[in-house]
Amino acid sequence: xxxxxxxxxxxxxxxxxxxxxxxxxxxxxxxxxxxxxxxxxxxxxxxxxxxxxxxxxxxxxxxxxxxxxxxxxxxxxxxxxxxxxxxxxxxxxxxxxxxxxxxxxxxxxxxxxxxxxxxxxxxxxxxxxxxxxxxxxxxxxxxxxxxxxxxxxxxxxxxxxxxxxxxxxxxxxxxxxxxxxxxxxxxxxxxxxxxxxxxxxxxxxxxxxxxxxxxxxxxxxxxxxxxxxxxxxxxxxxxxxxxxxxxxxxxxxxxxxxxxxxxxxxxxxxxxxxxxxxxxxxxxxxxxxxxxxxxxx
Ligand SMILES: [Zn+2]
Numbered sequence: 001x002x003x004x005x006x007x008x009x010x011x012x013x014x015x016x017x018x019x020x021x022x023x024x025x026x027x028x029x030x031x032x033x034x035x036x037x038x039x040x041x042x043x044x045x046x047x048x049x050x051x052x053x054x055x056x057x058x059x060x061x062x063x064x065x066x067x068x069x070x071x072x073x074x075x076x077x078x079x080x081x082x083x084x085x086x087x088x089x090x091x092x093x094x095x096x097x098x099x100x101x102x103x104x105x106x107x108x109x110x111x112x113x114x115x116x117x118x119x120x121x122x123x124x125x126x127x128x129x130x131x132x133x134x135x136x137x138x139x140x141x142x143x144x145x146x147x148x149x150x151x152x153x154x155x156x157x158x159x160x161x162x163x164x165x166x167x168x169x170x171x172x173x174x175x176x177x178x179x180x181x182x183x184x185x186x187x188x189x190x191x192x193x194x195x196x197x198x199x200x201x202x203x204x205x206x207x208x209x210x211x212x213x214x215x216x217x218x219x220x221x222x223x224x225x226x227x228x229x230x231x232x233x234x235x236x237x238x239x240x241x242x243x244x245x246x247x248x249x250x251x252x253x254x255x256x257x258x259x260x261x262x263x264x265x266x267x268x269x270x271x272x273x274x275x276x277x278x279x280x281x282x283x284x285x286x287x288x289x290x291x292x293x294x295x296x297x
Contacts, residue, residue: 224239
């Protein structure tokens, strides 16, 4: 136990010193495999990359000395196709990937909230009812973490204990929202939004807290336009919408991305989800890391 704690403190201390965090576009070889490098940063004067595996969409941090820069392939692969996947009409709401061909994917949004605590019942019920570790995507914000330190630590603990397989999705650091403005001037379409810094700030904050950010992104309020969708893609991220926002009455089926809120802002969606589990309507969940372009309608 003592050794475990020492390693943990050591890691946190290392991560706390991240500097020069910036987006890059490169391909590298590591252990004879191709990865896309999307960020570079320094930790104690050593250079690191955040890289993505193009088949199973998983991210890693690697010391650049362990990699060799190579030419990016010209043929598309799972990662590049998913990254470039947008609704050509760029609707004001729900752009990005909404309908996988099969499997049920659970996403739980952690938007900023003044509510104390979080939907502990939701995560505990996942752990109790499905084979561990249970795949779940958290679309998290820095503002939620700042007000919910203990809950954030609990989520990381469940992951460390092998109970949850968390994909740490980006929901922006600030998640700007104006209660009285129309959608087209709201969320990331607000005047004061700076998409790039809002996205990178969340990633840096996760890294400083010992969490590797994924490349999955969800627009706050699911609201976007062509310009911001392009920006997300440029930053190497994959936009995830939803076809089963439970609190809005959209029921999941095989081929659904479920949206519920883990921050207590929408208990109705969690009530419905728990009822579906109780009635054996959902028997297994898939990890968003296993999304495959061949399996999107
Ligand atoms: Zn949100």
